Amino acid sequence: MGRRKLGLEVNRPGRTLGDPDISIPVAQDLLKVKGVPIRDPEVSYYSREFPLESFSLTESASAAWAEKEREKVSPEISKLYSDYQKKILPWVDKLADISKRSPSLSSDGTDISNAVRAKARELGYGEVGFVRFDKRYIYSSRRPHVRQDLPSAICLAVEQDYVRTQEIPGITAEEAQGDAYLKQAELSVKLAEYLLQSGYSAQISGPVWHFGPVIPMFVQAGLGQLGVNGQLLSPHFGSRARLQVLITDAPLSYDAPVDYGIYKLCETCQICFMRCPGKAIQAQRVWFRGVEKNKLISRRCRPVMTRFSGCGICIKVCPVQKYGMAPVMEHYLETGEILGKG
Numbered sequence: 001m002g003r004r005k006l007g008l009e010v011n012r013p014g015r016t017l018g019d020p021d022i023s024i025p026v027a028q029d030l031l032k033v034k035g036v037p038i039r040d041p042e043v044s045y046y047s048r049e050f051p052l053e054s055f056s057l058t059e060s061a062s063a064a065w066a067e068k069e070r071e072k073v074s075p076e077i078s079k080l081y082s083d084y085q086k087k088i089l090p091w092v093d094k095l096a097d098i099s100k101r102s103p104s105l106s107s108d109g110t111d112i113s114n115a116v117r118a119k120a121r122e123l124g125y126g127e128v129g130f131v132r133f134d135k136r137y138i139y140s141s142r143r144p145h146v147r148q149d150l151p152s153a154i155c156l157a158v159e160q161d162y163v164r165t166q167e168i169p170g171i172t173a174e175e176a177q178g179d180a181y182l183k184q185a186e187l188s189v190k191l192a193e194y195l196l197q198s199g200y201s202a203q204i205s206g207p208v209w210h211f212g213p214v215i216p217m218f219v220q221a222g223l224g225q226l227g228v229n230g231q232l233l234s235p236h237f238g239s240r241a242r243l244q245v246l247i248t249d250a251p252l253s254y255d256a257p258v259d260y261g262i263y264k265l266c267e268t269c270q271i272c273f274m275r276c277p278g279k280a281i282q283a284q285r286v287w288f289r290g291v292e293k294n295k296l297i298s299r300r301c302r303p304v305m306t307r308f309s310g311c312g313i314c315i316k317v318c319p320v321q322k323y324g325m326a327p328v329m330e331h332y333l334e335t336g337e338i339l340g341k342g
Helices: 040-049 060-073 075-100 113-123 140-145 171-197 215-220 262-269 271-275 298-307 319-323 325-335
Strands: 006-012 022-027 127-132 152-159 202-205 241-248 286-288 291-293
Touching: 022 325, 060 075, 060 298, 075 171, 075 202, 113 127, 113 152, 113 171, 127 215, 152 171, 152 215, 171 202, 171 241, 215 241, 262 319, 262 325, 319 325
Parallel strands: none
Antiparallel strands: 006 022, 127 152, 152 241, 202 241, 286 291
8 A cells, every 4th residue: 555654753651661752653644633523512511411420320230130141151250350349449448538638738839740740650650641620521420429629630541461461352351451450549549649748639530430431531631542442542552551530639731632643543444343243333433422433332242241251352453452553653654554454
């Protein structure tokens, strides 16, 4: 197909603390939009008139079915989930305490973006970004529990182990996911403690009991773009990134959305759409709640996830997950083709 014209280069910090920065070349014909196409008034309208609610509540019958079905067809996976839930309970118990605690000292209002970013990377987070906390994405049932005096969101991504993730679907990959959640739980408490000791309040959302969807804020923070598979495709980890948000009143400089070329690359790729066992992923984008996206059909997704070890095929086959964004974009720039597609 031939070499493409370079549109721009996006510079990002290295994969882990101490790694050199990377440069992601984006071909001109892949440039479309910074972040995601969005109609902001529509997002506000749906948030006001049709507020979001947790899938566990709106689809509680489906969740109950999945739990029973999993015990029947995959008892080892069912036990694994139960074991990880028990391991994360001590973290859940700390959440209320952290959100109610007052800072250890008074602050002078100085912007601490660089210090927080450095601390988060030091702790082990792979991606860190700052945005306004968008309250339009809070589940109705969680609103009474979310502090309204914390205006900023720290978007934090942890890498799920690469080697074990490639074993999808199976218990090995599910263990990798569980370990990533436990790591998030541990690191989030440490970062919240750091903020409290710096003179600022904090409240943690995720890795379990999220306030609401977090991908919109990650996109706004320039930490990736929304893929056809409905997941954040981040520079180093693709959809292997595990996401959470910490809200705070610390003075932070907000980041901005980036056009990594993912919007157009996914249109050309479509591997996840073609490989989805349940045909839950849709090839065509639609406008949904003010955002243009590939809307997943959850009723097709859940049965496959339940019966086949969490599925995750859409994660496994994604070239950005498998190779990283820079190699995928470099290959496209040179050849006009999707790395690994064939």
